[in-house]
Amino acid sequence: MTLLDLTPRTATSDRMAALPVVIIGAGPIGLAAAANLVERGIDFTILEVGDRVSSSIRLWGHTRLFSPWRHLIDPAARRLLEAAGWSAPTDDGRAPKGRELVDEYLESLAALPQIGSRIRFGTRVVAVAREGMDRTRSAGRAQTPFLVRLQTSDGAVEELSGRAVIDASGTYTTPNPLASTGLDPIGAAEVGDLVLHALPDVLGADRASFAGAHTVVVGAGHSAANTLTGLARLAEDEPGTRVTWLIRNPSAVRVSSSPDDELADRAKLGSRVDRLVDSGQITLVDSFEISRLQNQDGGVRLTGRRRGEDVFLDADVVVNATGFRPDLSMLREVRLDLDDIVEAPRRLAPLIDPNLHSCGTVSPHGFAELRHPEPGFFLVGMKSYGRAPTFLLATGYEQVRSIAAWLDGDMSAATEVQLTLPATGVCSTDLGSGGGSCCS
Template sequence: MELPVVVIGAGPQGLAAGAHLLERGIEPVILEAGDTAAAAVAEWGHVRLFSPWSELIDPAAERLLASSGWVAPVAGYPTGGEWIDAYLAPLAAALGNRVRRGTRVIGVARKGRDLSVDAGREEQPFVVLTRDTDGNEARVEACAVIDASGTWTTPSPAGASGLPALGEQTAVTAGFVTHRIPDATEVQGLAGRHVVVVGNGHSAATAIIQLAETVREHPGTRVSWLLRRGSVGNTFGGGAADELAERGALGQRAKQAVDEGLVTLTTGFRTDAFTLTADKRVVVAAEDGRVLDPADRVFVLTGFRPDLSFLSEIRIELDYRLQAPVQVAGEVDPNIHSCGSVRATGAAELAHPEPGFFIVGAKSYGRAPTFLAMTGYEQVRSIAAELAGDHEAAARMELALPDTGVCGGSGLFDTPEPAAGGCCVGPQLVTLGTAPGREN
């Protein structure tokens, strides 16, 4: 009996991987730590995506769902919750018991071989150690492993050195600091209070737009937006030059909030410490000694980083800066990224010294921002083809990524001036005519 391919994570890319593998005659086992599929998406279900429906649905997944009479949504920009209800939950249902919920992966290795052993390594299957919600542990053997676990559970801290700011964890535990975008109810509850947002990306811009509306309705509300860099740089994105119109508009709406005086933007603020006050507020201090007025809530939206803790026995090759696969890192490095420079990646770029192991989805970008769902769909299409032995299809890129409209790198940090067959071949290998990759 052929061993399955284990897919870690039942989010958008993990579920799409399951659909592509099935279409190739390969049996997947999809392990999801949450109680439901797309559990991470559910945690930001109130946030509206800047991609339309046509760019959020994987082609193989659409074919699998269409066989049951499902009809793809065609208009509008869904929230995360709508994405789940109309697409991700039905896809998980179509994959059936191949999706194992409440199953957390705590280790991946080669059977009988730790990290240091060469002899017979590639001939051994993978073994995936899991733990369920009751604490029961089990092993799953696999001929290949696709890590689509994402980065949602490992947000980056506020500290400017990559470490948590002093007192950050205490402030999180006390409920004064969070690493999530607020929902509408939470934002309304902050009317008349002082709110701080730390971060430079789309999540920060989304929070700023929401909070600016509260300032309009309740002028006594104060919003402080803190950037680490010495200049605004590409904070507001590419505007009309962005080929994803809603992504470009997001930055412009945040800029409007600043221009209208609804938000106070401070650059060069490298968070050093959070101090709780006796009256249940939090003081944010910078490394240079600047101190903000006491705040009622701080939203730290400084991006995410990959969880590599369960991959200690797998031979992976990551860029030393971004913690992304080395052949991907050069494409997405925010230090040097320029408009139009990002290209789609597939099995070849995502391969590691451990044959048959791949990291896909947001985790494949490591610490780099701006991952798009369609990037992951193309990744898993290519990997499924590779595992099925269709190397020609695996090497063919069927996606051109949209231009961000932002040229050059992220700017100077300190100064304010701009600046042949596979192991997983199933009982029948079918050569498929795959539709062009969707843009997202």
């Protein structure tokens, strides 16, 4: 038996400095964070749940983004790639699809030795804490390394230490529930296989699920609009295919075309949906508040209230395009300061409030707005926006540039945040309208 050393220990700054920054997620923002840390000579480890980079984007890779290439490439990443002989895709003003973003940019970035050698795939983060202390303990907290518990694809559980944690894990895999209350509708578990995630590949891999069927798309945002236009095209080739668009508000302002929108592909999407509704190819049902789902003859019956009356709507399949929310379950032992409404960092929330801001009117922000009471912990990218649907990749790139500068002790660069975004018209006028992602 070994005698325990009970001498009180205090983590030294030397040990903290020797530990890597832990980046959660190998999507565009996580990889951009890595690129900025490479330029500053700061060690890091990237933990990615998928077996390849950008596993979430690959799920909706058939979908076209709204931003052209000039807004999609992180400046630090571009410098590293061009130094290695990479040439950026031609920017003709056209927005690429998700799979193009991965194949033509992110795969190349992750293949750089100084980044690829530090990515651990098949690794799910299940908890973040401080070594030897829960969230209630304060003494020496800022000088104590982070502890990140993870589970590998073979089921093994491990822990690693870090000087800081940058959570860039995104929100795509945690959709908002269908019910207007923000809860899962009663009976949701009974029809789980018939309720599909946002942005299915309607014209490709998922075609068989929709051909000849009646699909109800729920949601008032651009994720819904992308699916609706795909279903309308499918209906032209597949007899019996019907499309219903269900929203909880009287109108779908988010997807309406705007003459002020400098993102041309997004403006065109809104116009297409308007025309499809006007022509009757899409049936719009507004003011429908879902409360219950049940199996009905092998399909789904959606029950709820509409203008004060009990109503129901039957479908063969339902697409949940009600937007996304952050998964905060792994952060129970981290001291967070989140806005009560949108679940974004409290200092950031007023800058991204979808009741007031579009994607293009969000102010530049960096480490200062993203700070939490837990020193060295940051939510970045889509996850930093909580439930707000107004995120642009360019915004996330500036976030991680500022954070990398702060970690390097370069306060001048960390505080001088700058960002030029396209004007995008109105993204949202009602936080409760249940829309999908606004500005991919």
